[in-house]
Amino acid sequence: MRVIITKDYYELSREASVVISSLINKKPGCVLGLATGSTPLGLYRELVRLHKEEKLSFSSVKTFNLDEYYGLNPSHPQSYRHFMDTNLFRHIDIKPENTFVPEGNIKSEEAEEYCRGYEEEIKKNGGIDLQVLGIGGDGHIAFNEPGSSLGSRTRIVALDARTIADNARFFNKAEEVPRFALSMGVGTILEAREIILLAAGSNKAPILAQALEGPITSMVTASAIQFHPRVTVITDEEAACSLARYPYYKFIRDAEQKINTPLF
Ligand code: GLP
Numbered sequence: 145m146r147v148i149i150t151k152d153y154y155e156l157s158r159e160a161s162v163v164i165s166s167l168i169n170k171k172p173g174c175v176l177g178l179a180t181g182s183t184p185l186g187l188y189r190e191l192v193r194l195h196k197e198e199k200l201s202f203s204s205v206k207t208f209n210l211d212e213y214y215g216l217n218p219s220h221p222q223s224y225r226h227f228m229d230t231n232l233f234r235h236i237d238i239k240p241e242n243t244f245v246p247e248g249n250i251k252s253e254e255a256e257e258y259c260r261g262y263e264e265e266i267k268k269n270g271g272i273d274l275q276v277l278g279i280g281g282d283g284h285i286a287f288n289e290p291g292s293s294l295g296s297r298t299r300i301v302a303l304d305a306r307t308i309a310d311n312a313r314f315f316n317k318a319e320e321v322p323r324f325a326l327s328m329g330v331g332t333i334l335e336a337r338e339i340i341l342l343a344a345g346s347n348k349a350p351i352l353a354q355a356l357e358g359p360i361t362s363m364v365t366a367s368a369i370q371f372h373p374r375v376t377v378i379t380d381e382e383a384a385c386s387l388a389r390y391p392y393y394k395f396i397r398d399a400e401q402k403i404n405t406p407l408f
Contacts, residue, residue, distance in 0.1 A: 146376040147393040149384045153344050156380045157186030165200050173204040177275030180224045183342045192235040202238040206269050209245040210286035214324035216248040222314050246326040259298040275336035279343050282306045283351045283364030287327035290363045296329030330368045338374040343383040353386040
């Protein structure tokens, strides 16, 4: 696993944008897995800048989002579809029909079939080349709350009290936060060919250390990325400060620059 420690959030966002833009340059029709939350906002801003100022084109790119609140219409200002449209899709040349975000307003009796279809759509498009992840305060990736099977697939999940409290900041009050979501599973995420996990801010420090250096456990679903052969964690100094192997990650980064090869 590569762990890149950046001096601040801006640099983190830039590093992440370099991973994505290099992939698009190499494979213009690549499939990206995308995340929501505050953490990737800087990355999306940077991708918009690269599109506008450096002609990075998303015209053949396809995207699959990790998750969506269950019960929200796509037009709801807190839906993840709305988040992606306003923070990224509307500002780049991606084709709307190439952007997939789970639909939050399907009927519960159709959910199983719908989730199976979402996974099939990923496969039909050749699988995810690069998955962007954030990490929740309780260690979740997508909405895979503590206790989610590490083999889980796309499904309806119930949100943990901690997640509802964390995400209440986007709503008028905690009672408005949906209690359920549609989420790719841990098993789905691990099938991506490459993963980048972003973490920023001191409040993520303890959980990031558990996810990267603690045991692999369904109680911290982000720890499952330890199974994956091509993971790059990009973290700012604040989120990295509880990592026991901090000096080693810095050393590896210098070594990579010397031999000009990523060291996973
Ligand atoms: C939500 C999303 C996750 C995201 C997490 C962290 O719960 N479902 O995909 O990683 O929030 O959000 P933030 O980046 O705002 O800390």
